[in-house]
Amino acid sequence: xxxxxxxxxxxxxxxxxxxxxxxxxxxxxxxxxxxxxxxxxxxxxxxxxxxxxxxxxxxxxxxxxxxxxxxxxxxxxxxxxxxxxxxxxxxxxxxxxxxxxxxxxxxxxxxxxxxxxxxxxxxxxxxxxxxxxxxxxxxxxxxxxxxxxxxxxxxxxxxxxxxxxxxxxxxxx
Amino acid sequence: xxxxxxxxxxxxxxxxxxxxxxxxxxxxxxxxxxxxxxxxxxxxxxxxxxxxxxxxxxxxxxxxxxxxxxxxxxxxxxxxxxxxxxxxxxxxxxxxxxxxxxxxxxxxxxxxxxxxxxxxxxxxxxxxxxxxxxxxxxxxxxxxxxxxxxxxxxx
Amino acid sequence: xxxxxxxxxxxxxxxxxxxxxxxxxxxxxxxxxxxxxxxxxxxxxxxxxxxxxxxxxxxxxxxxxxxxxxxxxxxxxxxxxxxxxxxxxxxxxxxxxxxxxxxxxxxxx
Numbered sequence: 525x526x527x528x529x530x531x532x533x534x535x536x537x538x539x540x541x542x543x544x545x546x547x548x549x550x551x552x553x554x555x556x557x558x559x560x561x562x563x564x565x566x567x568x569x570x571x572x573x574x575x576x577x578x579x580x581x582x583x584x585x586x587x588x589x590x591x592x593x594x595x596x597x598x599x600x601x602x603x604x605x606x607x608x609x610x611x612x613x614x615x616x617x618x619x620x621x622x623x624x625x626x627x628x629x630x631x632x633x634x635x636x637x638x639x640x641x642x643x644x645x646x647x648x649x650x651x652x653x654x655x656x657x658x659x660x661x662x663x664x665x666x667x668x669x670x671x672x673x674x675x676x677x678x679x680x681x682x683x684x685x686x687x688x689x690x691x692x693x694x695x696x697x
Numbered sequence: 698x699x700x701x702x703x704x705x706x707x708x709x710x711x712x713x714x715x716x717x718x719x720x721x722x723x724x725x726x727x728x729x730x731x732x733x734x735x736x737x738x739x740x741x742x743x744x745x746x747x748x749x750x751x752x753x754x755x756x757x758x759x760x761x762x763x764x765x766x767x768x769x770x771x772x773x774x775x776x777x778x779x780x781x782x783x784x785x786x787x788x789x790x791x792x793x794x795x796x797x798x799x800x801x802x803x804x805x806x807x808x809x810x811x812x813x814x815x816x817x818x819x820x821x822x823x824x825x826x827x828x829x830x831x832x833x834x835x836x837x838x839x840x841x842x843x844x845x846x847x848x849x850x851x852x
Numbered sequence: 853x854x855x856x857x858x859x860x861x862x863x864x865x866x867x868x869x870x871x872x873x874x875x876x877x878x879x880x881x882x883x884x885x886x887x888x889x890x891x892x893x894x895x896x897x898x899x900x901x902x903x904x905x906x907x908x909x910x911x912x913x914x915x916x917x918x919x920x921x922x923x924x925x926x927x928x929x930x931x932x933x934x935x936x937x938x939x940x941x942x943x944x945x946x947x948x949x950x951x952x953x954x955x956x957x958x959x960x961x
Binding site: 614 | 863864865866867868869870871873874875876877878879880881882884885886887888890891893894895897898901904905908909911912917918920921923924925927928929930931932933934935936938939940941942943945951952953954
């Protein structure tokens with residue numbers, strides 16, 4: 525049962541990712557990306573990382589995707605042409621070589637992972653686990669103890685990104 | 698944990714199925730007599746003009762950007778909030794844990810508040826209002842004339 | 853502090869590994885073949901997502917929360933990256949009125 529749901533979400537995610545890859549309409553790509561992010565969020569939950577799944581929806585779907593759509597609307601060549609169609613189209617480039625390289629890369633990864641044999645490793649080496657309701661508390665404790673310096677640095681990074689991006693975007697308005 | 702999320706999944710599936718069922722039932726029941734006016738896009742009663750791909754003002758982007766970065770900050774606040782008042786941890790560390798966590802989070806929020814202050818000082822949060830054009834035209838018809846007409850027909 | 857739910861043990865790790873490889877390769881293809889700079893950005897996000905998912909899955913299997921914290925930081929950095937990157941793309945668009953990478957070839961040898 526669990527495996528079937530997992531595979532269903534995998535198919536949903538890969539399918540919508542392929543849609544991002546294939547579609548000519550940029551806005552359709554953005555909406556397909558929404559489906560991909562939701563599928564990945566579900567897969568996070570099934571990997572036992574429930575808080576990451578929620579974070580994925582909050583940050584990626586609620587934030588990054590909105591920014592991307594704003595980016596699309598800010599850079600469409602069509603503008604507001606009279607009688608123009610409601611589409612923002614784009615072309616592909618070097619399709620053959622791109623697919624060849626990525627396909628070869630996938631083959632390489634596939635071969636490596638099959639040889640690595642994670643199936644056997646997982647039975648022997650991984651530690652005992654106790655049942656716990658949510659990963660959010662572990663995350664909190666880790667953030668405040670082991671990873672407190674990266675945490676503060678992320679704060680500084682976000683501040684710099686805020687200043688830099690708002691400066692760039694509103695330059696010579 | 699997974700069962701809780703299973704409920705959410707069921708909820709989502711039910712929502713989607715419900716939408717389609719209702720639309721399908723509506724399609725079965727309703728009379729279908731489309732015309733040009735009915736099929737045109739609804740723009741608050743105005744005649745639709747141009748296409749949907751209007752170039753946005755860059756100010757929208759700056760606001761969205763500030764929103765996203767503060768949303769990330771919010772995501773960092775959640776796990777902190779669940780352990781900040783943890784009784785066990787406070788007892789073990791003699792009360793130090795609470796103060797430490799609070800100080801760290803204040804530094805974090807303070808750093809981002811600095812960025813917000815920058816955006817505020819630079820005026821990214823202010824919206825440029827279009828000037829409202831007022832007309833100098835003064836009507837020769839006195840206002841009480843309208844009232845008289847209203848009174849006349851009032852019953 | 854080794855407390856990560858048991859659910860992950862019911863799912864073979866290989867599913868996650870192969871799925872992540874597929875998603876990553878789709879991202880690579882997107883970066884190599886698409887011409888719109890924003891779609892290239894989306895493909896980069898796909899690759900980031902694939903790696904994040906693999907980190908989270910392995911972290912659950914190993915009952916070590918460190919991987920999930922990494923994903924957490926990666927997401928924060930990704931948000932900052934998108935904010936700055938899109939601002940740069942918007943500036944490019946303002947200066948040369950296009951974001952087509954077939955035309956943005958001044959850095960090509």
